[in-house]
Amino acid sequence: MVDNPSTNIDICTSNSYSLPGKILIADLGCSSGPNAIELVSTAVEAIHSYYCLQLQKPASEVSVVLNDLPDNDFNTVVKSLVKLRQSDTPVVVTGIAPGSFYERLFTSDSLHLVCSSNSLHWLSKAPEDLTKNRIPSYNMDEHARLERLPIVSKAYAKQFRKDFTLFLELRAKELVQGG
Template sequence: MAAISTTPKLSGRDVPEFQVFFSDLPSNDFNTLFQLLPPLLAPAAGSLEECLVAGEGSTATTRPYLAAGVPGTFYGRLFPGGSINVFTSTFSLHWLSQVPDEVSDSTSAAYNGGRVFVHRATEATAAAYKRQFQADLARFLQSRARELKRGGAMFLACLGRTSADPADQGGAGLLFGTHFQDPWGDLVREGVVEREKRDSFNIPVYAPSLQEFRDMVRAHGAFAIDRLELVKGGSPLVVDRPDDAAEVGRAMANSCKAVAGVLVDAHIGERRGAVLFERLERRAARHARELVEKVHFFHVVCSLSLAP
């Protein structure tokens, strides 16, 4: 934003005002979001140009933009046509709009019984997840193509994978598949959670390959790919002492809980959810070295603009 604001100055034009829209599902607590935003640095005159100038070199945390919240799923329309200059979406597009229906249908070939994620699932299950991702991304691109101004840009980042096999979800698979799935089996064997309850739970996340993402954008046709890369990120297990198994176990449990805790609690209740994550922490501690070495995420990162 600071870089954008300097361009008009060089050409003698006024600095534009910035309006930022934060979008999330209606269940999101927008009040908490707005309370976390830095204060708007605005001099008495109240112009954002003065705000930007006043903020240069300042050590105070301020924001040189106006903010608003827009409730709704980004897999549908959110804004008037041709009204947005820049879209950004970071670490969200791997979340599916829903678990594919056939994955939870015990009569379907894609039924994912015994598992809670697509990682290492059957070919039919992986194909169902892939179709859901493709349908969701198509809706996302269609909506943004209507809303983006000509000359605007879109910057996206989501989980990705290196394998061509949809059932190999890489680091996400190790996190949500192998090590998150095993504690569910523990609770089923102990009678804490019913087998049917476990089998009806699936995490609606899908990490696409770079080629899958490229193919979808090209097939949609509304956007030109300016840049598209698969970037290796860090480990989601943030620990000070990677040789401390207990700390790695806690980090693993906290990472999974941060991502899927709300889904787990809604499915089996907070009490049993707490037991599940306790089991996860214990199991993760026993596999601490493997987790530190192998759990790394890859990200699909791209910039798009409207096709000519």
């Protein structure tokens, strides 16, 4: 949690966009540990600090949706959401969106803020250049491994570019204008 109020306010004021009465925040790839709600908690606090305390405006309704792969331990995530709802921040409606963030998860023009802290380094799949050529990612022969290193590195970089571009294209469709 960011405890510095000026840092929280920077989240709201860095955009000339005025927050609406209802805000949808999504954390993509939230996982299920103790940090699952840290980013969205900071965003909710920033909204509350800036609009309610500093500008003396009514609190926006905030809806928080946490996303991760369907195999995630969503029981732990739900417990985290209960803690968020019990905080002193504005009205928070919470939910879960299981699925890969390399596919559409939300309707067009619905998200105001998207967080993704420690998950974008995960690729959607093993690089095709390696799987189609049957180049193993692990090889006990040090000489062969060093010889293939440039091919493997290039394949992973190519897959990352492809995945990250897809991620940005999908989120561009889901974000509201100014989000």
